[in-house]
Amino acid sequence: MAPSAASADSSSRASAVVAPLLSIGGPLSALAAALAVVNGYITTPTALLIVALLGAAAYALRALAEPAVGLPSWQQAVQLARGRRSIFPRDFTGAKLERWQIETMLEAARWAPTHKKTEPWRFVVLGGDAKAQFEALTMRLCRERLPPEKAEATLTKLERKAGKDWKNVACYIAICVKRSPDKLPEWEEVAAVSCAVQNLSLVATSVGVAGYWTSWQEAARTAPEMHEFLGIGPDDLCIGYFVAGVADPERAASYKASRQPLDSVVEWRL
Ligand SMILES: Cc1cc2nc3c(=O)[nH]c(=O)nc-3n(C[C@H](O)[C@H](O)[C@H](O)COP(=O)(O)O)c2cc1C
Known part of the structure; x- marks a missing residue:
């Protein structure tokens, strides 16, 4: 423990x-x-x-x-940034997470930068019955709200995932933005919450939690019923979910990542 x-x-x-x-x-x-x-x-x-x-x-x-641990070296910091991967539920074992793992991720999340100190991040951890309710609500909202030309294919895909991949998910963490419209434009609050998600993802990597940020089905994510389920206001935002679980180590090791060369995304004007 x-x-x-x-x-x-x-x-x-x-x-x-x-x-x-x-x-x-x-x-x-x-x-x-x-x-x-x-x-x-x-x-x-x-x-x-x-x-x-x-x-x-x-x-x-x-x-x-005094705190028992110091800051990681720059090599460790870069290694963590490069080593974080989005790992998908098809490669989860179905094992549960311990509460301290999720709590440690959320603890890191709340130390993200925040303009005007609005601390706009709100998280809702959905496991057990709440996870089942969330999945059922997603299906219902997609059934009711998807345009007919999309509905059939999307629902078939979701039903397949519900019968397989979703069973392996330990919990979903709803990523919400508490708006302060009098203080900040929306983009700044979304940016702060995105920083919080990155903190959460990095620490997930270091405490052995696999997962990824999904934008989820828009029809379900943005519905007033979903806002009510998550307990967020009508003007607040849900910007997706961190889907968390335990990865099969061999399958996780097979994930490869690449990025454009540094010089292609940076212009130096020193
Ligand atoms: C805002 C945001 C939303 C995302 N939504 C999805 C999604 O809906 N489905 C998905 O498969 N991946 C989603 N991803 C994860 C990307 O697929 C993933 O970051 C990308 O493949 C790069 O892999 P890496 O995270 O391992 O570097 C999202 C990532 C971000 C930042």
Whole structure:
């Protein structure tokens, strides 16, 4: 069982309390020891011993309060960015995820950049009964809303996925945008939430969660009934779902990726 995602946060809160105490406590205890020696309450060796013991205790306290991990090296950061892959449910094993894995992904997500600090990301984790309800609602909305010329082929495809791939999904994470129309244009809030999804995806990779961002069926994603199901306002957005599960290691290893060369997407004007 891995530690909760909240532990790094509570550790840095502890550090924020302990650090000022230590910076005041050190000089104060040295001053008190010096006064005790001057007034003849204790001898100099005793005073030195007390200060040394207090120093050791302070060192131990600081070590306990500080986060246990540092930043990854730049090589590790680039390796993670390059190593993240979209992995699809046909290659999931059907195994469930542990709550700490999902919580760690969401913890990373909420540290994305946010203009005017609106923190527009909202996530709804849909597993168990909620997953079944979401899938059923998707089918119903597609049946009701798809234009006739698209309906038959799309519904056949979805029914095939429902009978196979969807069974392997551990949970869907709805990716929602809480709008602040008085403060920011829509694109900035969508951009911030997209950054959050990237954080989530990178950390998914590092905690052994496979998945991908799907835009899902538009007919279902944008329907008022879906907004109501997700508990988001009529003016808020759902910009897709992170489909999460456990990948079959061999099949995941077979995923290959490529990108255009760097020079084809960057113009240097140094
Ligand atoms: C906003 C967004 C929406 C996406 N929607 C879908 C989708 O509906 N279906 C799908 O198969 N992949 C979807 N993807 C995932 C892409 O297929 C995937 O990122 C692409 O194949 C590159 O693979 P990689 O993520 O492993 O680098 C989406 C990605 C993004 C960023």
